[in-house]
Amino acid sequence: MSTPTSIPEERLLPAAGGSDPRPLAAPTTSVNPIQRDHATTIFEKGAPGRRSFVAPDSGVPEVALDEILPAKLRRATPARLPEVTESELVRHYVRLSRRNFDLDTGFYPLGSCTMKHNPRLHERVTALPGHARLHPLQSPERSQGALALMHGLERQLAEVSGLPHVCLQPSAGSHGELAGVLLARAYHEARGETRTKVLTPDTAHGTNPATVTMAGLEVVKVATNPDGGVDLDDLRAKADDQVALIMLTNPNTLGIFDPNIEEIASIVHGVGGVLYYDGANLNAIMGITRPGDMGFDIVHFNLHKSFTQPHGGGGPGSGPIAVSDRISPYLPLPVIRREPLASANGNAPATEGFEGFRYSLVEHADAVPEGAPGSKSIGKLRGFQGNYGCFVRSYTYITSLGAEGLRDASEIAVLNANYLLAKLQELGVREHLPLAFGTRCMHEFVLSGGPMKRELGVKTLDLAKRLLDHGFHPPTVYFPLLVDEALLVEPVETEAKETLDAFAEAIAEILREAVEDPTIAQNAPYSTPVRRLDEAKAAKQPVIRQPLG
Amino acid sequence: MTRYTTATDADREAMLSAVGVSSIRDLLAEQIPAALLRDDPLDLPAGRSEQEVYTHLRELSAANVSAEDEVTFLGAGMYDHYVPSIIDMLLGRSEFLTPYTPYQPEVSQGGLQVMFEYQTAISELTALPVSNASVYEGPSAVAAAAYLGKLANGRTRIVVSAGAHPHTIATLQTYAKGYGSELVVVPLRDGATDPQEWAAAIDDRTSVAIVQQPNFVGAVEDVAALTDAAKQAGGDKLVTVGAYDPICLGVLAPPGEVGIDVAVGEGQTLGNRLDFGGPSFGFFAAREAFLRRMPGRIAGETTDVDGRRGFVLTLQTREQHIRREKATSNICTSQALNALAGVVYLGWLGKDGLPELAELLVQRTHYARRKLAAIDGVELLHEQPVVREFALRLPGIDVPALVDFVQDRGYHPGLALGRIYGEPYADGLLVALTEQRTKQQIDRLAELIGEAIGAQRTATAQTTGAVA
Incomplete structure (x- = not known):
């Protein structure tokens, strides 16, 4: 066991790509400087009375707490949070950061995670106050830029997926999956059908079966054929009128594009089931082929994969979904509405819209025309409108690339x-x-x-x-x-x-x-x-x- | 060549030759059926240069009215707290910003230790022994807690106070339909959860009983009394869930000391920006008994082969990538970077700072509440104790129009409750404070609300006069 030390660290790892000529460390039992930096937590640092925060003067006449907040509702002892100065905080977390491997330093070929470069423009525009300090309950009239951006991203994702209707709300891929499975369920129930089975290939991400259980349905595994695709015989044997949906990734988690995808779609649609596309591998096919054209009804996107969000060591992510016309009435709320500025309000000044359009949020299903997206909504999946900061980055990415x-x-x-x-x-x-x-x-x-x-x-x-x-x-x-x-x-x-x-x-x-x-x-x-x-x-x-x- | 791809024409040629195909199209055509392989470009505009895209994004930003542009008293779930500069600096570091989930612990000790410290801070804040490393955000954290309750006791009725955020109740409804539970909403009385209705709604079929603290209209609930009543009516197997604003835990009794089994909440107030609603993070803490039913990542301490202290993702047999359809949750990517902001913020506030900040909120909120309630035409919607937010009633006043009037003068007076609730709160206004709102700003807000009421009354009088 090493002891705490003040020896400055060296950079942990050589840069990837062979550009660092440092010879590879031979197996050794000797301890390098970074290994001598014994892990002590922020709770083990500092001293009583140290602090970073200085409260502003309240400026209002002080009232005894007992008079306005009875003691029985109050905390008796403070939470034992760290007592450290800003300098200690900075040094602690900067040193900790150096104990991470990161994409900016080296090659990160983590399969199914799409660790592509994170352009720094995205961080700059996301931090603009009009985005970063915009309150989610600001009135639509005063958040036209944000709604225009979200609407723009919806249209971009619809085009990439080949499915016309998009909801940005889900917080990550697995949250998008939950939305998708609940949508399929609602679709069948509205037709008077109670279907309980969800077909998932044995190559599927673990989130697929876990989601199925949370949505109250039952997993039925489908075998993989010797070429790495769905075993069609097994699929035919398991496809019946109890199948609510099949969840597929294409290319799948073996990196193989299933050449039988049209046949798979035909089998599942033939028994009245819905096709769900797990978008984790969308980075293989953008502009090349589209899930909507393959026959999928529902797609989730991982904005933090194909559309490059910095992954933050485990989030945030964002998992929008796109759906076909027949699924769209069940989409989560709110939905974004766009109207030409002139017809929305003939006298509206230009500042009330963005580039000729006025955007609004429709929060209630009864405000949506029968059959339109959200008219029979499954409801909300989270608070507010979703991870907007992620929308800004992915919109910026798609706009940059075209x-x-x-x-x-x-x-x-x-x-x-x-x-x-x-x-x-x-x-x-x-x-x-x-x-x-x-x-x-x-x-x-x-x-x-x-x-x-x-x-x-x-x-x-x-x-x-x-x-x-x-x-x-x-x-x-x-x-x-x-x-x-x-x-x-x-x-x-x-x-x-x-x-x-x-x-x-x-x-x-x-x-x-x-x-x-x-x-x-x-x-x-x-x-x-x-x-x-x-x-x-x-x-x-x-x-x-x-x-x- | 676009700017983020690296392959030059020479690279492409060399690589295609190594692969043994003559073109990328051939490589794709070998694998994708001809009917599906597109030759037409997507119907999207051509790509643009960095400075052009920046200009466009700045225009979009400028078409919003943010907390930078107006003095805002808008809260209702997210709050305009000051975000200290070290948070921007630390979150911008490549080493925190750009790694994936820590699947290789030997090179992820920074992120894993942050999770461990975060779990410690949340455990301290809530007085509950077990915390995970974050979930998505507030309302879905409540839905995840209800799912935990169902897994723990197999019961299928969720009882929730109407004081929960409307988005929380809506999210619970969506999730509950999925996992097969029914939802019972207990009304408020005088701004707080009605104790009689609460007790009457709970029985031995009740899986979880959920209360929000402070509740959506700002009232501090008597959580100890509510959890007591819930356990009496629902038995020991019932799981009590509290949805908390973590900043308020600087002054309010922690959930672990008032009978809450699972404490969750929206973490935005801990060092995260507003970002039009996300990304932020949700926290999730519980009693020891629920450790193996927790959703999401958990970091644990261990040692390496040389005996050095280190951290790993632990108890992974709960999770989707191991347990698949038997997992305790489907969550995978969560909100690690936002949780980092949370733990840095709590360290920055520190042991003394958090209660000081919370008490500052109590004092300024008390002042603002009295000041605004003294305006002619304004009443309190309830008289329960509050910490940082309170609700008013403006009988006969068009509140959305009042909000607009005040916003036109550079202040946002708060949420017109009718916008979310409709009746019976059509004349309600929910006003929130942060440490960024000064006495002078409160005084000015009072003037503007007074003017707005006066203007509406004058207009009404003129209309009435004209008709007469």
Whole structure:
């Protein structure tokens, strides 16, 4: 155990892409400076009486608290929050930040997560006071810019998905999934049908089945065929009049575009079911093909994936949904209405609209014409209108790229993935890390570490940990579940060829090293702030807060 | 080449050659059925340069009236608190801004320790031992708490006070339909949850009993009495849920000390911007018994192979990626960066600062309440104690028109309650304070409301006179 130290830290990790010439740390038991920075929490720093905040003078005549807020309703002892100065706060959190790997520093090929560059323009425009300090209950007349932006984003997402109606409200992908499943349920119930089954392939994200349960429906698994697509025979056997919907990702979590998608749509529609598209992999197809054209009825988008939100170490995200005409009456409220300024109010000054239109929020289903979006709404999924700050970023992104730029992004995402796959094969990793399915991929691919584990005694987890010593964030590991020792790699379009080369070489080097001495990978990492952590201990005797004296 | 993709023409050629195809289109055509592969571009405008896009976004921003442009007393769930400068600085750091969820703990100790510190701060604030690392936001946090209740006791009736935020009640309705529970709303009396109706609504079929503190019309509820009554009527298996404004916990009794089993709430007031409603975060804290039923990420302390202290995501067998259809929630991406703002803000306020800020709100709110209630034509909607928000009644006054009148003069007087409630609060006005609203601004608001009432009365008198 190291002790607290004032030795300044060095940067934790070399830059990815091989641009940092620092030699890779050999496995060693010696302790580097960042490892000497013993983890102490903010609650263990400071001293009684220290502070950052100074309250302004109240300026009003003081009244005894007892007279206005009875003691029985009040707190008897203050919460034991930190007592620190601003300098201590800044140093603490800046030091902590250096114990993170981040996208700005290095390659982050985390499959299914689309870790593409986060343009800094997005942060600048989101921080403009007209966006950042706008109250969600400001009247529509005084939030025309925000409503125009949201309406614009709705139209952009509708075009990308090929589905005409968009609701921006859900807070993340899984929240969008819940909206989608509730929409499908409401659609069937309005037709007098109680359908309980939801078909999900065994490659599906865990959020899909978890959502189904929360929406009161039942998961029915559909098998995957040897090519990595939906097993049509199994689908036909399970598709009946109890099927409410099927939840699919296409390309799926194997990175494979299901060539039978039209047949799948026809089978599910044939029994009266609805097709739901999990948009986690939308980055493969923007401008190339559209879920609406494939036959999907409902789509959720992950704005924090395809439309580049900084991921913040686990959020915020945003999960808008797009739907077909027949699903649209059930959309969550509020819906945004747009009218030409002239017809909305002939005498309205230009400041009351934006670029010739007046925007309003329709909060109640009875204010919506029969059959129009929201007229039979499932209700609200959260407070206010959704994660507007995320809308600003994604609207900015789509506006910057335009039609051509979006397609280019997806095309290069696919090219980069196939190139990385080819490069890995050229370097001879296939023997130990074969491609799990097929020969090509869309924007991501899955390798199986099964042979590596059997022949070298090195698990996918070991490979991932050793990649950390090379300055790379590992791909997604052990997902999808149906692949033995899975490694799901998504290189994204904003990474340069040199970075992909360096990553492929790192994997080849780790395998070469493992042939010589598998214990190196088995005990990795060596250069990180902490080394392998005891997760079993954390779960067995949970310590989930700092004990205070 | 667009600006965020890296491949030059030479790169493309080299990469296509390595892949063994002659064009990207061929690569796509090998995989996507011809009928689905588009050749037409999407119907979107052409891309634009950074400075053009910036100008457009600035124009959109300028078409809004924000808290920068007017003196706002608008609250009703989100509040114009001062966000200290260190929050912008820390949240802007690449190392916090750009990582994914910490799936590789060895290189995510910063984010994981932030979660651990956040959980500690929320646990302290609520006096409850267990906190997760955040959920989406306030109303859906309440719906998640109700789902926890259903998983815990298998009962299917949700009782909620009408004092909960209308968006909370609406969200609960949507979720409850999904997981098969029914919703019973208990009315307010004199601005607070009606104790008789509350007790009468709860029985041994009740899964959760939910109260908001302070409630939507600003009143401080007697939570201890309500939870006591709920447990008596619903038994020990009933789960009591409190939806709190965390800033108010600087002065109000913490949920853990007044019989609340699960405390949740909207975290925006802790160092997060208004952002037209999001992103912010929701907090979620509970008694020990519910640890393994919590939704969302939880960071836990452990050691590495060399014995060094470290942090990991723990108790993951609750979560969707492990447990799939048996998970305690479907939540995955949450609000980590906003929760970071929350814990930095609580550290910035500190042990003494939080109660000082809350008491400042109590004092200024008390002053404002008396000042505005003294205006001719204005009454209190209720006389319950308040912390930072209070409701008025303006009989015979067109409140939306009054709001407009005052806004035209650079002040936002608060929420016209009729906008959300319709009747019976059509003449209601909900006024909120933060530390950014000074005595001088309160005094000016009182003048403007007085003028607005006077103007409406004059107009009415003229109309009446003209008719006569």
